[in-house]
Amino acid sequence: MSLTVVCPSDWQAVSNSLEVRYDDAMTDGKKVLERHGIEWFLNFFDGPTCLYEYEQTPRISTYLYALCAGPYKVYTDYDPMYVP
Helix, strand or coil: CCEEEEEECCCEEEECCCEEEEEECCCHHHHHHHHHCCHHHHHHCCCCEEEEEECCCCCCCHHHCCEEEECCCCCCCCCCCCCC
């Protein structure tokens, strides 16, 4: 499963797969939305928007896939010995 998220620019979007792209949704990110035929989606937002794209996950059940979006702070740790 892969995921593309459009949200307000002051929000953070976090998923359980790695982020492969972050763009302003009105510039290069708009090209991604046009490629998927969903650029009309930008009309739902009043202010500046951003686009997050995440890499495809291994085959997993859909209920295990996670997305959190909002005015959050994100802290990451890529140490393979660290267990969250």
